[in-house]
């Protein structure tokens with residue numbers, strides 16, 4: 001079982017301090033967002049909530065963001081943990097920071113589209129496939 005590392009703090013993302021670290025995370029995972037920094041910056045600025053995981057040297061080792069109508073639904077857009085810091089509980093703490101901010105007592109839906117290979121992680125943090133509720137998720141996607 002994952003050991004939760006307490007030397008990492010979860011804080012609201014401050015672009016002036018954290019953007020270079022955040023873009024490095026996208027780059028480390030080969031996500032195309034990193035190829036257009038201005039577009040990624042705008043996406044983060046327009047997100048409802050963005051949080052970073054910082055190590056004791058204030059280095060960004062994790063990032064998550066979400067969009068919400070602040071009333072009924074929240075959509076988790078990205079969760080990323082630095083490759084060398086995975087399986088330490090950092091992803092869980094980032095997910096909990098978002099899910100706790102939009103509690104199910106007030107919000108009808110917490111949703112996300114899981115990347116291939118990340119399904120197991122999302123099950124661990126308490127999310128379930130939509131078909132568990134007899135629902136179907138639909139998507140149009142610009143990628144293969």
Ligand SMILES: CC(C)(COP(=O)(O)OP(=O)(O)OC[C@H]1O[C@@H](n2cnc3c(N)ncnc32)[C@H](O)[C@@H]1OP(=O)(O)O)[C@@H](O)C(=O)NCCC(=O)NCCS
Nearest residue numbers: 001002080081086087088089090091092114115120121124
């Ligand atoms: C998915 C990701 C965010 C998980 O972060 P993490 O910090 O490694 O996760 P945690 O250490 O909090 O793991 C929590 C639990 O999920 C499990 N888990 C983590 N990643 C998993 C995976 N890819 N598949 C199955 N289970 C996984 C862990 O084993 C742990 O279970 P345990 O408590 O029984 O040991 C991280 O692997 C990552 O950044 N991946 C690349 C980016 C990505 O695909 N993000 C998801 C976008 S939808």
